[in-house]
Amino acid sequence: MNHNPEGWHMHRPYHNRIELKEVVSVISGYAFPGNEMGSSGSPIIKIKNIIPPMVDTTDVDRISEVFIASIHKLEKFRLKHKDILVAMTGATVGKIGRFPKTNEIFYLNQRVARVDLRNPAQADIDYIYYVLSQAQYTDQIFSLADGSAQANVSASQIGNIIIPLPPLREQRRIAHILGTLDDKIENNRKTAKTLEAMAQAIFQSWFVDFDPVRAKMAGESPESICKRLKLTPEILDLFPDRLVDSELGEIPDGWVVGTLGNVAENPRRGIRPQQINTETPYIALEHMPRRCIYLSEWGTGEELESNKFMFRKNEILFGKLRPYFHKVGVAPVNGVCSTDIVVIAPQSAYWLSFVLGHTSSDAFVVYTDSDSTGTKMPRTSWNRMAHYEIALPPESIAKVFDELVVPTVHQMVANVHESRTLADLRDTLLPKLISGDIRVPEAEHLIENIEG
Template sequence: MKRWPTKPLGEVLEISRERIEPAKYPDTLFNYIGLEAIEGHTGNLLPYQPTLGAEIKSTKNMYHHGEILYGKLRPYLNKVHLAVDEGICSTDIYVLRPRERCIHPSFAANYLRSSSTLSAVTGAMAGANLPRIGHESLLGILIPLPPLAEQERIVKLLDEADELRKLRAQADRRTADLIPALFHEMFGDPVTNPKGWPESSLGHVLSISRERIDPANCGGTFFNYVGLESLEGHTGNLLPYKPKLGPEIKSAKNVFNPGEILFGRLRPYLNKVHLAEAKGICSTDIYVLRPNSERLHPSFTANCLRSPYVLSTVSSAMVGANLPRVSPGALLGIKIPIPPVELQGEFAEIASEIRQLEAIQTNSRARLEAIFQSVLHRAFNGEI
């Protein structure tokens, strides 16, 4: 095993201070990346649309090709992206610029995404409600530094391993597209309602649960606590999380039960909608929706709430500049088609079979990720 020399990140990377106020260029289209556009652990950039300067509030960081975007807010989400173009990003993202001829950008990005870095930054977070990693803590982390030629060899090896992850992700996306396609085939577009189903506002067919609990008063009780970060956008999947002791959870939380729907009201354009399969508690930035069982099947309801129609409607109804939310009235006022409950049930049965296939693929993805992390660990320890 080779032992590479180590250096603090601050000796091989610097934090860019280049900023811009997009509002001063109202007609210019910017590649604007928020934290939500960076996929955790993989570094992939999720689909986004260029944004007019007039629509972007406050000063933003600028980034260029070969620089690294590192999510400093909730760093345990492990959002690290190597830029392949130029644009602007949220100030909740550090823009890290490799010092010339010191380090290969992809080598640095992979190390920042590694389990050892993730462990270090998670232990150095500050702030209870909005935990962040300070720049001094981040730049003080040690990174192994082999010669540039060796870095390039390691990068090539990691790129080849990452291709397998990308192929797995492509297959997963195709499966994820099956349920929306099935929904559209069986019920049509909710906007045009081509099948002529009777329509109703959401407020007449479901309600927002007001059931709450203060976990801190529950001593040694463990809770299934779901925060917004635990909900995967657009798919409805619940990301891995661990039960928490009541005293570790600050302030009152919403209670949810199986068959109820968790709808992210903060930044609703992230499209975080999950059908609960177990009892738990969640952030108050999440509405807990309780469908009327005589009118709506929970699976149909969740998929309807995840549809482009509802997404577009709630996104246009957001209020608040820095922390945009959708109000209860705006959400419950949305009209949707109401097909027969029996047909909704048929949809739910087929969707359940697809979900089982997704679960198998998730296990496969987890095994592949474990292999990739093993390769990553061995590469940075000079074992390959």
């Protein structure tokens, strides 16, 4: 896709430039004591939780409710939906994230700044977010940091940066068009989560709970079973009508106890850095979200300095470093990955969905974590994974399950590529809209042409 088509009209850039503090307040978080934090209580957002463009609320430290109750005036440190947060300390000074919608009450920790709008008659908060999320401004905030041991930037220094400020109406139009692209990206992510949940529900029903077998054993009519479990009569006929004892407990009659290694393998395709093309997609652990098989982020092979593993599209990537982080996903492209990632491939194509169901399950992650080696940086291994015991169904059931789930996987991968195209377009339009090099009607026309 061409993001810089001929025919864009260049306009006179906006000349109204102001200090950020003229329209916003920049407030640092509260110094919550580390010795009061644990696994229960109110969640705290720290620098580690800022993962641009969002704020991760799944891996948080918590502060006891007793401590919260003992401190007065914590209200101003409570976070709300769409708050703009800025990292103030460390190597990631300047990184920006927006707080998502949540039902829990979250508090902001020290060394993270929140940008609050002071004058809604002069500035639009969504526009301010898009300005600050540009590399030139995150880099500018980083350049202001001082400190010999660790970079630090103050709230006042953030407030002193200069930003362009077009008329309020134009700010809102810019924010709207960029937000439209972000909304499409977010809808793709939500769709992927829904598709993933549907596939996991079928996997749980068929291969963990054995619902079709138990329903037959209970004497439920085939019509009722098919309606309740959303099966066709042909699929229901593939399941037996009784469970038998095994070393794993009860499993369907005719199934056998096996291991993941019976149906999957670890293709160790090592590659040296000098063999990697600079444009080759590169996936590291930081590109992999937790508890999500939808992998939408990756870098490139440029400047890689150590050996990597090659993977192929639709193979499974499992983060073996700190496996409790639950980083498992389907590769949306061919590429290379960190050696802290295990590449898993089905031994036959029709086992893909079955293998994915197991390797992305909570039970499998707990198993790999249970005897990981290393105290501070525990790691699991393919050898450990391959010995994971499972109930193996007949090939006929694995094939039917794969036929149901693979279209879901393909849709998720297609959504990944669409979202990256939309993100590229957004990132191309963003600085041009904010600088005034192009105007909103031209950008709208470009988006219409892309969608058409």
